[in-house]
Amino acid sequence: MELATRKSYMKRRRLIRKFVWGCVLSVFGGFMALSALVIYAYQMEAPSLSVPETTVVYDANGATIGEYHKGEQRYWVPIDHMSESIVEATLAIEDRRFYDHYGFDPIRITRAVIANLQTGTKGQGASTITQQYARNLFLTHDKTWMRKWQEALYALRLELHYSKEEILEGYLNTIYYGHGAYGVEAASLLYFQKNAEDLSYSEAALLAGIPKGPSVYSPYLNEDMSIERQHVVLNAMDDAEYISDAQATKYENEVISFSKDMEIHGTRIAPYFQDAVRMWLIEDLGMDESMIDGGGLDIYTTLDSSMQEKADAIVAEEMAPDHALETAFVAMDPRTGKVKALVGGKNYKESSFNRATQARRHPGSAMKPFLYYAALEHGLSPNSMLKSEETTFVFDEGREEYSPSNFNHSYANDYITMLQALAISDNIYAMKTHFLLGFEDLIHTAKRFGIDSPLKPAPSLALGSVDLGVLEITKSYSPLANGGYVVNPQFVEKVIDRDENVLYEANEEPVLELNPAYTAVMTNMMEGMFEPELSTSYGAVTGGSISESFDRPVAGKSGSTDKDSWMIGYAPQLLTGVWVGYDEAIPLESGDAKHSKQIWAKFMKESLDGELKLTFPIPENVVEVEINPFNGLLANEHCPLTRKTLFFHGTEPTEYCQAPEQGLDETELEETDDKMDEEYKKDEEEKKEKWLDRIFDWSS
Known part of the structure; x- marks a missing residue:
């Protein structure tokens, strides 16, 4: 009997020893596995916290006029630009032990398991803020064991590589609050038209309650449920000792005025301008569209x-x-x-x-300023006179003809000044000038003014047929x-990224x-x-x-x-x-x-x-004289009309208006015009040189 008892005792002792050693080995193995997991997670590079963020567009005075995004409103703001109320409300309702765990909360997990076993459901969640942030950054919301494992691994990596403040800031900037708003800044603008740093406790409690079910707790969809959920958050804040019982009651009774239009201010002011800005960023600055839509840029426009x-x-x-x-x-x-x-x-x-x-x-006659500028460079002046009359122009060595007309086929059938021709937009004067200078001259001059489109040498170019x-x-x-x-x-003064780096700043100097x-x-x-x-x-x-x-x-x-x-x-x-x-x-x-x-x-x-x-600038080598705009002569008592007109120094007229009986000889002017027609048929360079000599004599 005693022998049997001893054998039984030894057997129990061996079993206990095996159990103890098994526990020790299990704990050691678990510790080693956990250590290996930590080492493995730590050896991996820090996971990127980059998420698509709304790019904000500003006008010249710094007011918001719009955003670029892909249907998701996101504005990243530092945690110190968020109100204390939204931080406390979020911690109280989502993860009260956030600062006491390393990505997982064993106590919360245990409670969740017990609650789910008691109810026979999986309704009680145990995800920490770190786990939720990891899911928002890297994963889907599928309820699978693989996704849970990946979530745990990412959460551990976040805790190993980032501070608690960085994780909490990231979470508050990425959590979904409904209606396309991601992050507390977008949500604050959406629901209250204010920044996150200006939220009251009652407003913060309402916002903090939305992420549990945006389709259920959005005040736009169900205001009563939204307020009920706000009370739950306030009670959680009371339990966590962020606020007192009296404060919780006070905030519950506060009337909240949230926006009713479901829009964030400034979304589409000047839409055509904003589209032009976007095209400039892509085509001229070479920026990728994904950067524009999700880079969280600040674009300051003109x-x-x-x-x-x-x-x-x-x-x-x-x-x-x-x-x-x-x-x-x-x-x-x-x-x-x-x-x-x-x-x-x-x-x-x-x-x-x-x-x-x-x-x-x-552009039609809007091309004429380029033409007449070229004429000034070639020696013509505002008082240079050509005859406005119905004209057929022959070019290409006589093989081509061009017959422009004035509006309503009306002509002076007389000589008019360049000043007058421009004011009434006389096409014949313009065409004679164009033929005189040569078609290539207008092309060259227009490009100097900044016309980038291809231009072809043709008579109609002077009348804007391009x-x-x-x-x-x-x-x-x-x-x-x-x-x-x-x-x-x-279009753009400056582009700044989310880290306050200046990506572009306008510094282009005008070119004379x-x-x-x-x-x-x-x-x-x-x-x-x-x-x-x-x-x-x-x-x-x-x-x-x-x-x-x-x-x-x-x-x-x-x-x-x-x-x-x-x-x-x-x-x-x-x-x-x-x-x-x-x-x-x-x-x-x-x-x-x-x-x-x-x-x-x-x-x-x-x-x-x-x-x-303001007055237009007048250089020192330009003189102002009073002329008769109809004949281009200096004004005196014989002029029916006078006008102060600018001339390049040395090209101003020297003759005065004459009495009617001493007027210009019509035959002389006719002969001058005939000589011009002959010049059209000569070599272009020779034609220009001889004409310039002739025009200086004629206009003096």
Whole structure:
């Protein structure tokens, strides 16, 4: 009996020893496995915390005008730019022991297991903030063992490589709050139209309750459930001792005023302009679209929101919404190239086609300033006279003919000055000048002004029979307004990434490409389109209908074809171009053409009201003299009309107006014109040289 008892005792002892050793080995094995896992996780590189973030677009004054994203509103803000209330509310309801665990909470897991066993469901979750953050960054929400294992591994990696503050900041910037809003900043803007750092405790508690079920607890979908969930969060904050019982009761009874429009402010101000900014970032700056949509950039643009508002209102007032007639509009500072306002069409929702940057149309007589600038460089002056009459031009050694006409086939059948020809847009004068200089000369000059489109040498080029962009030709008027400097359109001032690194900052300097003396003379002539006294019996100045709109120096040129209507003009500090026509390039109907000038005049007047009345610069080698604009002679008592006109020094007239009986001899002028016609048939270079000699003699 005693022997049996001893054997039984020894057996139990061996079993206990094996059990103890088994436990020791299990603990050791578990420790080694855990150590290996930690070492393995630590040896892996730190997981990237980068997530797609909304890129914010600002106007010139720093106000938000829009965002670029892929349907997900995300704004990354540092944790110290979040209110204490949202941090505490989130910790209380999501992970009260966040600072006491290493990515997993054994106590919480145990409680969840017991609760689920008692209820027979899997409704009680145990994921920590770190695990949720890992899932948001790297994984799907599938409930599989593989996903759980990956979630655990990523959570461990996050805890090993990042601080608790970095993890909490990342979580609060990536959690989903419903309606496309990711992160507390986007949610604060969405629900309360305020920044996350300005949230009250009652507002923070409401937000913190939404991620458990955005489709259930969104106040937009179920306000009662949202408020009920807010009370749960406030009680959790009370239990966690973030707030007192009295404070919890107070916050529960506070009336919350959340936004009812379900929009974040500034999403689509100036949509055509924002599209132009996006294209510039891609095509000119070489930025990848994924960076624009998800890089969390801050893009500071040149847009003047006040001017844009005026432009939008004027276009809406002037253009009938139910009519197919379309428009495009660009306003910029001619001194810097900064685009202040841009309209690409009447209604962005109906058509996002940006006519200001994408359409290409014939500019008509809006090409003439380039032509007459070239003429000034070749020795002609504002008082140079050519005969306006019905003319057929022969070129290509007699093989080709070209027969342009004036508006309504009206001609002076007399000699007119360049000043007058530009003011009333006489086509015959322009064509004679074009043939005189040679077709290539206009191409070369237009490119110097900034025209980038391909141009072909042809008679019709002087009358604008070439496809140009609205922004392209508008910016090409800048040298006329700024004294000869070519500027490129500038949409963006600065681009900053989420880490405050400056990716781009505008520093382009204007290039002096044209002679300031001749640009000053051209501008002075282009003021003539707004001077009704320069009108003639066969043609009125083209800006007469809007001449009463201004009490300050403005200059410009209109342009028209049977399918297009243009008005491009400027003051020293503002340049605006307007196009009106049909997308299908069909002929304009009666009354269509007037809208381009009306839009231009209204915008310029409203935008410049209250601004300094600047004068156009006049270089020292330019002189101002009073002439008779009809015959180009110096003014005296015999002149029926006088006008102060600029001339390059040495080219101003020296003869005075004569009494009627001592007027210019018509036969002499006829002979001069005949000699010009003969010059057309000679070699181009020889023709230019002989003509310049002749014109200097003739104009002196």
